[in-house]
Amino acid sequence: MSRGGGKRHAETNGPERKCIATGEVRPVAELVRFVVSPDGQIVPDILGKLPGRGIWVQAYREAIDLAARKNLFSRAAKQPVQVPEGLAAEVEAQIARRVVDLISLARKSGRAVGGYEKVKSWLQLEEAEVLVQASDGSGRGKSKLSTPHYGSYIGWLTADELGMAFGRQSTIHGALASGGLTTRVVEEAQRLKMLRMEKTAARAAGKDKRAS
Template sequence: MARGGQPKDRADGPERRCIATGEVQPKAGLIRFVTSPDGQIVPDVLEKLPGRGIWVAADRAAIDRAVQKRLFLRAAKQSVSVPDNLADEVERQLLQRVVDQIALSRKAGHAVAGYEKVKSWLQTGEALVLIQASDGSARGKSKLNTPPDGKFIGVLTAQELGLAFGREHVIHGALAAGGLTRRVVEDAARLSGLRMTNGGEDTSGKDLKTR
């Protein structure tokens, strides 16, 4: 069974147990950690590092709890060093991951930026995901709507989104179906969890939502 007692959706892929919450959930909502050769716990955002994986929910509170309660030591079954700023490092890596993936999508022709281009994609049905800067004007952003059955990403600032499109700043962007789009949505959701506090407050003014 998945979270909330719902039947497991096989489309969600393999599941792992979070050492902080004890919940079993799809890997897409978790962060993998491994023990480095020198005995330090390091995040493996790309899930490619060798070694036994230790999984924690993509949530700042969960990672902080795993650090404070020394849960990594128990999971690794050996003496390990855990940096106090581990959640910050995970956030940094996820941010770089999302920016890089959007940049690759742009080069492949699966992403556009700018109000008029995004509006055109939304009107023709080419856009599957609407991306808007978290610090953009609420009035300006309200003029565009998430495509039906699509997704909305609002976890990046205008400057961060600009990096993905090779500009100083970007307020509006869109992703087409296929390519890296699903991965961008999943990683943006994980990034959102790292930018939230224990009480649900967004620490950076950025969030990811479907609206």
């Protein structure tokens, strides 16, 4: 079986915000919210629940780095603020933990399974809405499973991260049923993809440059 059938997600009709780095108005699902802490620090608000006026940046490392470098957080906050070193990396780490935690909760409620055979069974029985595979897993092994028709594919977690979600040392294959937390998992995984695809592209470009 070859992977395919991944659906395109239409842009949400939900709330939108303007990115302070790019100036684009985008759905909040594609942005990261930041707030100013009482001591004047810029803090990522991954869950969107921290008090204070939200400052929004697209979920790209380049956009977050630009906002920090150009002092755009202070401009948006209308006050001097401190931006911690490695802010983009911290955002990525927090979103990755969020995706892991959500998959773990789905597993505990019976809405997610891990392991090749279980995932294969769910796909054959059409119980799976989302196929999840480790970014560092074998391409040959991953190609044996297909994304559910009209379903979604998540491939931005490492085997170790996916293992944490399923209570194992490492996991290559996972699947989520429809309903429950699945929509939230897909949304958070999309933000993680936006952050990690940039790094993947940069590594590929570096390899190409060294090879030339």
